Amino acid sequence: MSMLDVRNLHASYGDVAVLHDVNLHVDEGEIIAIVGSNGAGKTTLMRALSGLMTRSRRMSATGTVVLDGEDISRLIASRRLRRGMALVPEGRQVWPELSVEDNLLLGGFTRRRESTVVAEQLDYVLTTFPRLRERLQQDAGTLSGGEQQMLAIGRALVSRPRLMLFDEPSMGLAPVIVDQILSSITQLRDGGTTVVLVEQMVNLALEIADRGYVLERGHVVISGPAAELTANEQVRAAYLGVTSTTYESDTDD
Template sequence: MSLLSVQGLTVRYGPLEAVREVSFSLREGEALTLIGPNGAGKTSVLRGLLGLAQAEGKVFLDGEEVRGRSPEALLSRGLVLVPEGRALFPGLSVEDNLLLGGFTRFRRRENLRPDLERVYTLFPRLLERRRQPAGTLSGGEQQMLAIGRALMARPRLLLLDEPSLGLAPLMVQEIYRILGELKAQGTTLLLVEQNAKVALALADRGLVLEAGEVVLEGPAEALRQDPRVVEAYLGLSREPEVAASEGEPLVASPGEHPEEEG
């Protein structure tokens, strides 16, 4: 059984249809990335999943339909978002921001210290800066803090919206190294990224969105080598021998990818 199964997700903002009939599944411990241009609907998929936007379709978590549940209820079930822009509390200390990430568990009087220690082990810079206001951190450090805050909620599924946005290349590498560690530890990841190169290097599978629809999907390695993805999203030119595919729609042929088990 899939940890997350999404069937026919459609997301609207008033009369505007931002996402149309998107379907995918995600197994426990797997990493899936959504890539595509600005305005493709990637963030809207996350918002629709979490009840942050008007949505239709079906969303199953562990086989139970959860679409329509409140964002807080989904958080308690382990769906945790690292939002684009980080949404930190700049005047609060690093540690206070982290503790707020565990607020659902704090209300149950759970001990958050082991989770703090885990975050500080993953992000030693945050330990060094734990008394600093979050607003004084660098952009990369703020992204570390946003991920660390999400980990305080003990996510079963960690949703990340543009985690590399605005970061220097070396910091992007560091963030994705840590995401790789989380994946190796069993955390399930759903990534929204414009940086297709780093996202596909980490992910097991990928979906390409254009104009609110899935136009291509498959194993990440296959997408990395697909000439359509290479030209459109990886910043490289196609070789002459594949140039004959010019003008082909960016849509996988029926039966091109084997059906997933479960």
């Protein structure tokens, strides 16, 4: 049985359908890459999985999301978080006027009655990201982009998730910071956390992923082991900037 099983997922904003019959699964211990161009529906997929496509905001999602054998499709976001699935949202979404510490503590609100878990997780986050420990009392808005991304990841970690959804964690960050963030994701997986990773840096994502899904205009068009996607002509042309034409003859001139 897969840890996460998504069947016939449709999602829309008002009358505009964005996800069409998406089917995917995530096995425990995997890193799954979700690849797709701008507007393909990657963020919408992350929202739908997290329970953020709520009708009150003129959004809707239908289909089945099963986590550890339990149908969670009808559960609100905080209940899904409580069951072990946490989102690190696109654009980080930290609370700029709150301290680093308060941002982290808010990440643990679903476990507020389990102070030991929150304290342990907080310590784990600060050990994983020592920069956050140095800046614990600073307002989150004063952090650099990379530090804010660490905070967004740390905030999700405080709830002790078993499955983490990352929506473009590398966005706007310098290459050296991107490497740090991606290696922290690999470390999390090695520590037993299952990962779904949406990334524009497709080559880097496929390097650390076990399998991947390619989303085009709200449809899953290709899926398979990461190595197969990396070798796939369509993926190479559309997402890896590699065309099937060779340039040997040019360089021979």
